[in-house]
Structures are given as C-alpha cells and as structure tokens.
Amino acid sequence: MPSVTKGAPLDRIMRPVHRWVWGDVDRRLRKLLTFADVETDGGRDILRAAEVTPDPLLRRLYLEHAIDELRHGELFRERGAALVRARRTWRKVLFAGNPLPGGHGLDDLSIEGQPDYRLLAFLHVAEKAAAGRFTIYRELVDDDPETRAIFEQILRDEVFHMNYTYTQLTRVSPQGYRRHVWHARAKRLWNRYLRIAAAMAGLFGGVALTAMYFVLLPPFVWFARRAERREPTGWTSISRNGNQSPRSQY
Amino acid sequence: MKILGISAHYHDSAAALVVDGVPVAAVQEERLSRRKNDATFPISAIEWCLDRAGVDPSDLDAVVFYERSMLKFDRILTCALRAFPHSWRSFPNAIKNSLGEKVWVRGIITSHLGVPRRKIFFTDHHASHAAAALFSAPTRRAAILTADGVGEWATLTVGRGERRPDGAAEMTLQREIRFPHSLGMLYSTFTAYLGFAINEDEYKVMGLAAYGRPTMIEQVRTLIRSTPDGAFVLAPEYFEFQTTASRSYSSKFVDLFGPPRNPYDDIDLDSPEGRRFADCAASVQRVLEDVLVDIARQLRRETSLPDLCFGGGVALNGLANARILAESGFERVFVPPAPGDAGCALGAALYADRIYFGNPDRDVPDHPFWGPSVDAQELARASREDSHPVEELDDVPLMEAVADELAAGRIVGWMEGACEFGPRALGHRSILAAPHSREIRDRINRDIKRREEFRPFAPVVPAEAADRFFDLPPGGHRLGRFMSGVFPVRPEWRGRLAGVTHVDGSARVQVLERDMAPRLHALLEAYGRRTGIPVLLNTSFNVAGEPIVTRALEGYSTFRRCGIDLLVAGPTVVMKRGASPDRSLKEGVAWSSEGVARSGAV
Numbered sequence: 100m101p102s103v104t105k106g107a108p109l110d111r112i113m114r115p116v117h118r119w120v121w122g123d124v125d126r127r128l129r130k131l132l133t134f135a136d137v138e139t140d141g142g143r144d145i146l147r148a149a150e151v152t153p154d155p156l157l158r159r160l161y162l163e164h165a166i167d168e169l170r171h172g173e174l175f176r177e178r179g180a181a182l183v184r185a186r187r188t189w190r191k192v193l194f195a196g197n198p199l200p201g202g203h204g205l206d207d208l209s210i211e212g213q214p215d216y217r218l219l220a221f222l223h224v225a226e227k228a229a230a231g232r233f234t235i236y237r238e239l240v241d242d243d244p245e246t247r248a249i250f251e252q253i254l255r256d257e258v259f260h261m262n263y264t265y266t267q268l269t270r271v272s273p274q275g276y277r278r279h280v281w282h283a284r285a286k287r288l289w290n291r292y293l294r295i296a297a298a299m300a301g302l303f304g305g306v307a308l309t310a311m312y313f314v315l316l317p318p319f320v321w322f323a324r325r326a327e328r329r330e331p332t333g334w335t336s337i338s339r340n341g342n343q344s345p346r347s348q349y
Numbered sequence: 350m351k352i353l354g355i356s357a358h359y360h361d362s363a364a365a366l367v368v369d370g371v372p373v374a375a376v377q378e379e380r381l382s383r384r385k386n387d388a389t390f391p392i393s394a395i396e397w398c399l400d401r402a403g404v405d406p407s408d409l410d411a412v413v414f415y416e417r418s419m420l421k422f423d424r425i426l427t428c429a430l431r432a433f434p435h436s437w438r439s440f441p442n443a444i445k446n447s448l449g450e451k452v453w454v455r456g457i458i459t460s461h462l463g464v465p466r467r468k469i470f471f472t473d474h475h476a477s478h479a480a481a482a483l484f485s486a487p488t489r490r491a492a493i494l495t496a497d498g499v500g501e502w503a504t505l506t507v508g509r510g511e512r513r514p515d516g517a518a519e520m521t522l523q524r525e526i527r528f529p530h531s532l533g534m535l536y537s538t539f540t541a542y543l544g545f546a547i548n549e550d551e552y553k554v555m556g557l558a559a560y561g562r563p564t565m566i567e568q569v570r571t572l573i574r575s576t577p578d579g580a581f582v583l584a585p586e587y588f589e590f591q592t593t594a595s596r597s598y599s600s601k602f603v604d605l606f607g608p609p610r611n612p613y614d615d616i617d618l619d620s621p622e623g624r625r626f627a628d629c630a631a632s633v634q635r636v637l638e639d640v641l642v643d644i645a646r647q648l649r650r651e652t653s654l655p656d657l658c659f660g661g662g663v664a665l666n667g668l669a670n671a672r673i674l675a676e677s678g679f680e681r682v683f684v685p686p687a688p689g690d691a692g693c694a695l696g697a698a699l700y701a702d703r704i705y706f707g708n709p710d711r712d713v714p715d716h717p718f719w720g721p722s723v724d725a726q727e728l729a730r731a732s733r734e735d736s737h738p739v740e741e742l743d744d745v746p747l748m749e750a751v752a753d754e755l756a757a758g759r760i761v762g763w764m765e766g767a768c769e770f771g772p773r774a775l776g777h778r779s780i781l782a783a784p785h786s787r788e789i790r791d792r793i794n795r796d797i798k799r800r801e802e803f804r805p806f807a808p809v810v811p812a813e814a815a816d817r818f819f820d821l822p823p824g825g826h827r828l829g830r831f832m833s834g835v836f837p838v839r840p841e842w843r844g845r846l847a848g849v850t851h852v853d854g855s856a857r858v859q860v861l862e863r864d865m866a867p868r869l870h871a872l873l874e875a876y877g878r879r880t881g882i883p884v885l886l887n888t889s890f891n892v893a894g895e896p897i898v899t900r901a902l903e904g905y906s907t908f909r910r911c912g913i914d915l916l917v918a919g920p921t922v923v924m925k926r927g928a929s930p931d932r933s934l935k936e937g938v939a940w941s942s943e944g945v946a947r948s949g950a951v
C-alpha cells in the first residue's frame with residue numbers, strides 16, 4: 100500500500116478519538132451507517148459528473164468511480180445492518196441523530212457547470228483524505244474481521260480513485276494542476292469551517308428557541324388548548340371559498 | 350395569460366407553466382437536480398419550464414404558490430402549543446425549519462424570478478389538489494375528493510366542480526376534515542411502524558398488504574373512529590406525529606400492535622413476525638379503503654354526479670381507487686398522473702387561471718408528458734464513444750427488433766419523447782420486460798431495482814386487449830390510464846403473466862390508448878404478434894433511491910451500471926457489450942504509480 104495512505108497528520112493525532120469511536124459497537128454501527136449514506140451520496144454526485152462531462156474518457160472513469168462508491172455504500176450499509184441485527188438497539192440508533200464525524204462526502208458539491216479540473220482536484224483531495232482515514236480505521240477494527248475486510252476492500256478502490264483523479268487532472272490541466280489541488284484543499288478547509296460554524300449556529304439557535312419555548316409560549320398554551328376543545332370533530336364546513344384573498348399567505 | 354405554478358418545501362417540489370389555459374411544461378425538481386424527492390425551491394424546474402416555452406420571468410402574468418405558507422406555519426405553531434410541554438424537543442427544529450425558508454415564499458419568489466409582489470398568488474393546498482384533478486379530467490361536472498397527509502389544516506376535502514361549455518369554470522370545496530385527523534397520516538404512521546420511510550414507501554405497505562389477512566381491523570378501528578356525520582377522528586393517544594417529528598406512533602400504539610419492525614431486518618413472510626407485519630398492512634389498507642368508500646358514497650349521494658375527481662397523495666393508493674370505483678356508485682373516477690404535492694404546481698396554476706382570473710376553461714391534453722425530451726443523438730454519440738454497438742432504426746424495424754429482444758427475455762430501457770410529470774413511468778421512461786416469467790421479474794428486482802420481493806411489478810397493455818387479460822369493471826379503463834387502479838388478472842392468464850401478477854392475483858395495470866404513447870403501443874402489438882400476449886412488464890426507469898431518468902445520458906449511465914440489456918431512445922438502440930473493457934481502466938489508463946508519488950509531493 101503506498102505510503103500516502105498512512106493517514107493525515109491530523110487524523111493520526113486524533114487517533115485516540117477514533118479509537119474511542121470504533122471501540123464501542125453502538126458507535127461503530129452508527130458510524131458505518133453514516134458512511135453508507137456518505138458513500139452513496141458521493142457516488143450519486145460522481146455519477147452526475149459522468150452524465151455531464153464532455154470528456155469521454157472522464158465519463159468512463161467517473162462511471163467506474165461512481166459504481167465503486169455506490170458499492171461501498173452498500174457494503175457499509177449491509178455491515179451496519181448486520182451489527183444492528185446483532186445488537187437490537189436500532190431504535191436508539193435511528194433516532195439518536197448522527198453527531199459523529201462522517202466519511203468523505205462531497206460536501207454538497209454542485210456538479211453542473213463545474214469544469215472537470217475543479218472536480219478532479221476536489222475528488223483527489225477528498226479521496227486521499229478518505230484513504231488515509233480508512234487506513235487508520237482498518238487498524239482500529241482488528242477485533243472485527245468482517246468490518247476490517249470491508250475497509251481493506253474499499254481502501255484499494257480509494258487508492259485507485261486518488262490516483263486516477265490525479266493523473267487525469269494533470270492531463271486536463273497540465274499547467275495548473277498544482278494550483279487546483281491547493282485550491283481544492285483550501286476549499287475543503289473552508290467547507291469544514293462552514294460546517295462547524297453552521298453546527299454552532301444551529302446549536303445556539305436551538306438553545307435560544309428552547310428557552311423561548313419555556314418562557315414565551317406558556318401564556319398562549321391555555322388559549323390553544325381552549326380553541327382545541329372548541330374545535331368541532333368530523334366535518335368542518337369550508338367558509339374560505341371565494342372570500343379568501345388570492346394574494347394572502349394566510 | 351402565462352401562469353407559473355410552484356410546489357415546494359415539503360416533498361417532491363415541482364414547477365408547471367400554463368399558457369392561455371393549457372399546460373405547456375411541468376417537471377419535478379428531482380428529475381433535474383437528480384436528488385430523489387428534492388423538496389428545495391424548484392429553481393431548475395422553473396428555469397426549464399420557462400425555457401421550454403421561451404418565456405422570460407418578466408413575461409409572466411402570475412406566479413402561484415400551491416399553498417398558504419403562513420397558514421401552515423400557524424398549524425405548526427398551534428400544534429406545538431397544544432402539545433406543550435411535550436413538544437419542547439421538536440419545537441426548535443420546527444421553527445428553524447419554517448423560518449429558514451418556508452414562510453418567506455413571497456420573498457424567495459421575487460428574489461429568484463424578479464417578478465413584482467403583486468403578481469404573486471397563493472392557493473389553498475387542497476384547492477390545488479382539487480384543481481389538478483378537476484381541470485385535467487375529461488369531464489364537465491364532477492364531485493371532488495382530496496385526501497393527503499396534511500396541507501395547511503385540511504387533510505381531506507369534498508366538493509364539486511363544473512367546466513361549462515361556455516368556458517366558465519367553478520370549483521367549490523364544501524367540507525374538510527382537519528389535522529390531526531388524517532387518513533394520510535394514519536397510513537404513514539403504519540409505514541413508519543412497519544420500518545419503511547414515511548412519505549416515500551407507502552406503496553410498500555400496499556404491496557405487503559396482499560400477503561396478509563386483515564385480522565387487526567378492530568385494533569385499527571380503535572385508532573380511527575367514525576363520527577356521526579360520516580367523517581372520522583383519530584384517537585390522539587396512539588400517535589405522536591402531531592407532537593414530535595421523530596416518531597409518529599406512541600407507546601400505546603406499540604401496546605396494541607406489538608413491537609415495530611426493525612428497518613434493517615428483512616421481512617420473512619414465513620415467520621409469525623413477518624405475517625404479523627403483513628396482517629398489520631392488510632388491516633390498515635382495508636380500513637383506509639372502507640373509510641374512503643364510505644366518504645365517496647356519501648359524496649355520490651349528495652351530488653348525484655356520475656364522475657368523481659380524486660386528488661391528493663392518498664389517490665396513489667390503487668387498491669383504494671379500485672374499490673371507490675366499484676363500491677361508491679361513481680361511474681368514473683379520475684385520478685391525475687400526479688395526484689401528490691408535485692402535481693399541485695399544475696393544480697395551483699390551473700386554479701388561478703380558471704378561478705382567480707376567470708379565464709375560459711380549456712381542455713387539458715389527457716396525458717402526463719410535460720417534462721424534458723430525450724435527445725437520441727446524445728445517446729448515440731456517448732455510446733459510440735464508449736464503443737457500444739449502436740443502431741439507428743426506423744420505427745417498424747425498431748419495434749420488431751425490440752420485440753424480439755423482449756421475447757428472448759432481455760430487459761429493455763425505454764426512453765421516448767417528453768418525460769412524465771408525476772411518480773409513475775407511463776411509457777416514456779420505462780424499463781420493459783416480458784411479463785410471463787418470475788425469473789425475469791426476480792432479475793429486475795435483484796440487478797436493477799434492488800427492492801423487496803413483496804413489491805409487484807405493473808403490466809402495460811393496449812386498451813383494445815385489456816379486458817382479455819384483466820378483469821376491469823366499467824370505468825376500469827379510465828383508472829388504468831395512469832396506472833391508478835389495481836384490478837384482478839383473469840385467472841386463466843395468471844400463469845402466463847406471472848411476472849406482473851401479485852400474490853393475490855391482482856395487477857396495477859396501465860391501460861394504454863394508442864394516441865397517448867403510439868410507439869409503446871406499437872411495441873406492445875409487435876410483442877403480441879410474437880407471443881400471443883400483448884402485455885409487458887413496465888416499471889419506472891431508475892434504480893433504487895434515484896429519481897426516474899430524464900435525459901438520454903441519465904438513461905445511459907443507468908443502463909451502464911445495472912442489468913438492463915438494451916437501451917432505446919427514440920430511433921437509437923444501444924446493446925450492451927459482452928465483456929466490459931472498463932475493468933481494464935483500473936489496470937491501464939488511470940493506474941500509474943507515478944501518479945501516486947506525484948500526488949504525495951504536491
């Protein structure tokens with residue numbers, strides 16, 4: 100396995116966190132199910148790229164790539180499902196949300212109207228990061244040969260993805276490929292920042308709204324309940340016909 | 350007058366353009382964005398519709414949104430208040446969700462399209478459903494029934510409408526049943542309970558129902574009770590959808606029906622647990638049908654009209670539609686090809702045209718093909734570039750060749766003209782196959798659709814031959830036009846139509862008139878000449894989790910990665926190569942160790 104897949108420095112530093120995540124079966128299966136969605140979404144985006152690129156060679160490669168990613172999604176989903184079946188804790192899994200970091204999604208990449216060099220650079224950086232991270236994950240699931248085997252299999256594909264995107268990038272942009280890769284890295288960092296910022300904003304917003312819920316709503320609860328009690332059951336005749344303003348949102 | 354209708358923000362958004370009273374374009378956003386059930390503001394769909402008609406946003410006379418967004422917000426807030434303090438968890442999300450985009454519809458429309466506020470209109474959600482059903486149906490006077498999960502407050506409405514020969518149109522919704530009392534929500538709650546995805550997998554419940562017996566009707570009837578005036582109420586203690594977004598049934602519900610299904614478990618119909626789930630599905634299906642039949646019967650008595658226009662998501666339930674036709678006294682039941690919320694884009698535009706502006710009513714062409722067209726040249730070019738065998742044939746030899754392939758057991762991806770508006774493939778974006786064999790059906794399930802075995806595939810048959818194979822009641826042809834009814838396959842044909850006959854002997858048949866899709870009709874005839882049975886298995890052209898294909902290259906990329914043997918777009922026929930040389934891509938073209946080393950260096 101090429102040495103570049105030993106994991107990014109940040110991921111190596113985060114190793115204890117990764118160990119904590121993968122050490123617990125509940126967290127592990129949740130992570131696998133998240134990966135399943137991320138890989139599938141990524142696969143669909145790359146499929147889209149295959150449908151819109153004017154370059155026949157890239158179309159073929161993107162298609163192969165997309166098929167791989169969709170298969171990865173399937174592998175993760177099946178393994179996650181097998182663990183769920185073994186654990187019987189699925190309700191918690193489904194409704195507990197997904198606070199854990201994901202795999203290597205394409206960050207809501209818009210495919211249409213993007214030049215191929217931008218997508219290739221982006222994919223290359225994303226695949227490289229994924230390959231590095233999956234190398235670490237593979238080692239952390241030593242106790243679980245089946246999950247480990249999935250990572251091994253996927254890792255081979257990720258290395259192929261990382262390579263072809265790079266060679267193709269040098270082909271379609273022989274002059275600017277280094278710049279595009281750096282740009283993609285910066286973009287990835289920026290996206291990560293945006294994600295964190297949005298999550299923080301969401302969190303603060305949630306806290307503020309919850310506070311509002313308990314402070315501002317109670318006086319109106321009584322009215323709402325009274326109105327509910329007065330509401331007739333069964334058919335209600337519609338009085339809105341005709342006298343409703345066509346421009347009203349109410 | 351040029352009127353743009355928009356449906357957005359909850360499920361499967363869409364746009365439709367009506368010019369001088371007639372639709373010219375309509376498409377769901379998912380078909381263009383390629384994200385299934387895309388509910389975002391349908392900007393691509395709008396752009397495509399305007400582009401298709403050569404209309405600039407500034408030429409629009411009106412933009413109509415399919416529901417009153419603030420009234421919907423009012424419902425969400427009121428429900429949170431009523432459920433205080435249990436709604437504390439879902440409240441922040443509900444508010445963030447609504448305030449994020451949903452209540453600012455007018456501003457979003459002006460900012461995207463630059464149309465002045467005075468040109469922006471709103472209709473009631475169920476009025477949009479009703480208009481989609483009434484104004485697209487070839488009837489002059491009809492009773493109207495709409496039913497869905499929920500719009501603003503209404504979940505079910507009844508009324509009547511008239512399209513007079515002098516061009517005047519009238520539509521009145523007289524009564525409604527209001528949230529949380531909802532047939533759609535009842536069915537969705539069972540969808541969730543049975544481990545399927547809400548707002549998406551309801552038809553799986555219907556498919557599963559055929560395997561069960563309705564042994565739990567009494568239990569379901571404790572959830573939904575009739576009122577003396579002929580309506581119904583849901584017993585709130587069994588549901589949670591009105592208080593939280595994370596779960597739709599309560600623990601009392603679980604006490605009544607047993608533990609819910611783990612979505613990651615397969616349904617084993619030979620196990621008691623699997624049979625219990627099938628019985629649950631059969632029971633809620635039966636109750637849904639009974640309630641709808643009762644309401645339709647009452648409506649028929651009141652209106653004495655022979656025709657019923659039925660809209661809303663519940664009208665996608667083909668078993669219920671067939672029972673309404675058979676038992677309510679209506680002679681004809683019209684269900685539009687897009688009865689769900691996407692269809693409301695067209696409904697809202699038609700409603701505004703006829704009712705708000707009082708424009709003369711015009712017949713709406715009776716077909717579902719309002720979307721982007723397929724470009725056969727594009728397919729031919731891509732296939733040649735990838736060295737797939739391509740042929741371009743005239744109609745007659747093409748039909749003969751494709752019929753030969755179908756008769757030999759091959760699976761065909763079939764693209765033709767404009768794509769369908771609505772959830773069903775009705776002959777322009779279809780996967781076709783021989784209908785006689787379970788083996789082919791299983792191959793489609795396994796290699797293409799990757800779906801549960803309890804879900805049946807639908808047949809398509811020329812209208813002239815329909816009665817020979819299917820036991821269609823009077824009015825059955827009409828319901829079968831857009832695949833809106835489930836009917837029995839005649840017992841003597843069930844063996845030879847095994848791939849499209851459900852376990853209970855039924856089929857959701859499409860009855861195809863020649864003028865609706867002449868090429869598919871010709872193909873059915875050619876297939877019939879070979880096999881004696883002019884029937885084909887017809888399923889939507891997509892793989893699991895993806896929207897139906899729209900453009901040629903989407904069909905092509907689907908063809909390339911699943912078990913479709915032959916792809917047809919207009920006159921272009923592409924065969925799959927024996928061995929895929931693309932495997933060699935991995936070893937050859939792209940795989941170079943040099944690439945790895947260099948990438949490590951950048």
Ligand SMILES: [Fe+2]
Nearest residue numbers: 138168171257
């Ligand atoms: Fe992957």
Ligand SMILES: [Fe+2]
Nearest residue numbers: 226256257260
């Ligand atoms: Fe990858």
Ligand SMILES: [Fe+2]
Nearest residue numbers: 497499662690
């Ligand atoms: Fe609706």
